Amino acid sequence: MSIDVNNESGTEVDEQAILDIARYALARMRIHPLSELSVIVVDTDAMEQLHIQWMDLTGPTDVMSFPMDELRPPAKDEEEPPQGLLGDIVLCPEVAKKQGEDAETQHSMDEELQLLTVHGVLHLLGYDHEEPDEKAEMFGLQAAIVDGWRGEHGMTGPSPAPTVS
Secondary structure (H helix, E strand, C coil): CEEEEEECCCCCCCHHHHHHHHHHHHHHCCCCCCCEEEEEECCHHHHHHHHHHHHCCCCCCCEEEEECCCCCCCCCCCCCCCCCEEEEEEECHHHHHHHHHHCCCCCCHHHHHHHHHHHHHHHHCCCCCCCHHHHHHHHHHHHHHHHHHHHHCCCCCCCCCCCCC
8 A cells, every 4th residue: 555644834733643543544545556646734724725615614524535446445345446546635733723622522633534534535445424324424434443453552542522514
């Protein structure tokens, strides 16, 4: 799996954890090991510009996903998943920090960035949360992936509750 993490935010983040959880999520979703992903960490001004440009919404957001080859998890009976360029995930640590502090189960900025990384991966794979059934599926999968990764890394407690909008 080729995953690049580029921190352009000026904020210190746990880039290794972002890389590790992205790799874990893609492996768990059975994405081809030669597929490529880019994660970019930006400040609030850059995120707001992207949010306006692509969503026509003002203010910075926590995570944005830009799919490329529209890869999907393979069906259970598919032997070999297709490989390709997944796309870009853009994260904003300043928004993540505030969301972690404001969450019902308060958690760190890095924990929120891990959650948002998985959220972004799922969006790249075609998952959405516009409808209640889609939201239940996506957030359930997101929690299972984060909890699985945290368990493998000896972190205790459940994953932070989804705070993404």
